[in-house]
Amino acid sequence: MRQFRNRNGAASMTLSTFSFPTTTIFGVGAIKELPQRLKNLGLKRPLLVTDPGLLHTEAFSTVQEVLGKGAKNSEWFIFSNVHPNPIEQDVVKGAEAYREFDCDSVIAFGGGSALDAGKAVRLLVKRPTFKLGDFDWKDDWYGLAPCIAIPTTAGTGSEVGRSSVIILEKTQKKSVLFHPGLLASLVLLDPVLTRGLPPKLTAATGADAMTHAIESFTSPVFHPLCDGIALEAVHIVVEALPRAYRDGNDLDARGKMLVAAAMGAVAFQKDLGATHSLAHPLSTICGMHHGLANALCLPAVMRFNATRKPGLHRRIGIACELDVMRASDKQADDETIEFIGDFLNDLGLRPGLRNYDVTEQHIALMAPQAYADTCHQTNPVPVTEADLRDLYFQSL
Numbered sequence: 001m002r003q004f005r006n007r008n009g010a011a012s013m014t015l016s017t018f019s020f021p022t023t024t025i026f027g028v029g030a031i032k033e034l035p036q037r038l039k040n041l042g043l044k045r046p047l048l049v050t051d052p053g054l055l056h057t058e059a060f061s062t063v064q065e066v067l068g069k070g071a072k073n074s075e076w077f078i079f080s081n082v083h084p085n086p087i088e089q090d091v092v093k094g095a096e097a098y099r100e101f102d103c104d105s106v107i108a109f110g111g112g113s114a115l116d117a118g119k120a121v122r123l124l125v126k127r128p129t130f131k132l133g134d135f136d137w138k139d140d141w142y143g144l145a146p147c148i149a150i151p152t153t154a155g156t157g158s159e160v161g162r163s164s165v166i167i168l169e170k171t172q173k174k175s176v177l178f179h180p181g182l183l184a185s186l187v188l189l190d191p192v193l194t195r196g197l198p199p200k201l202t203a204a205t206g207a208d209a210m211t212h213a214i215e216s217f218t219s220p221v222f223h224p225l226c227d228g229i230a231l232e233a234v235h236i237v238v239e240a241l242p243r244a245y246r247d248g249n250d251l252d253a254r255g256k257m258l259v260a261a262a263m264g265a266v267a268f269q270k271d272l273g274a275t276h277s278l279a280h281p282l283s284t285i286c287g288m289h290h291g292l293a294n295a296l297c298l299p300a301v302m303r304f305n306a307t308r309k310p311g312l313h314r315r316i317g318i319a320c321e322l323d324v325m326r327a328s329d330k331q332a333d334d335e336t337i338e339f340i341g342d343f344l345n346d347l348g349l350r351p352g353l354r355n356y357d358v359t360e361q362h363i364a365l366m367a368p369q370a371y372a373d374t375c376h377q378t379n380p381v382p383v384t385e386a387d388l389r390d391l392y393f394q395s396l
């Protein structure tokens, strides 16, 4: 009989906290719930936080129509100056707008950047003179203004996350502001809002969701609930992302990707791994899209981890419907990594950092930043700065 091993060691020796608290409304037309949900929550003056690119999209017209028609006795306001990788000033200005319009809540609307900025605005609503560079997760950040999160991409899953990634003024680096108080009060997942996303962005954001699922599953923290969610997210992404990439109007595929992205983010409360540490400087130094950066680094990190923890990726392979149940550890890892590499390539995410103008000089700057990034601390095996530099070169 096959022996079932506890992959992550002696769970009974430590206390674990399992929490999946965000109410989520999913389905075609979920956005139409917004006025009634605002009313139910007693919210009358929401500030919609988004990025300027969204203002001319079908998704924005839809929310405009819903709020305009549905919330007759309320007023709503827009702050749309969020950068593609949000900076501290976006949060400062958003909080100023919130106060100027005397708002009582936030609607975070858009991709990961708008969602992260929208969630974080509430920090400076609570403490107007606070500097985000002094953020400490041990401080009391409960009781923030209510936030309804509505994603228009399927990738970061920030709508169900407890953190905001913001580039801080004092370090000019992406910093993860983490606190359970940052959770949105309500999430609306409507596939109609994501159908305008072009194939390239569909692929890159979907690759982010896939990376969250893989890195959280392989992270050595005891959390079987998240592990199950991560594996199912992998399974859904493999089935739905190619369809959403090929046909943006495939609402079934779009919906599945929205759910998979949220699942990836729920799973990564376990934390992430070295791929995300490598990806963050690629955005801050080279301006690369976060999902693309993950896609380009993920296979090398999986290979690195597999050589030190053989068999690590077997269950990911099974989630991808590969026949690796009885394969050797090495064969299971090799086949899974090859599959993931081909999968990403087939989505137009051509491997090779060099193809995106990343140079050896960039790597010299990025390696220390990647090492300073905390994500790799929950990588399945420890990494050094030299390892991260090698991984950039292997991905070059």
Ligand SMILES: [Fe+2]
Binding pocket: 156, 208, 212, 276, 290, 294
């Ligand atoms: Fe990510």
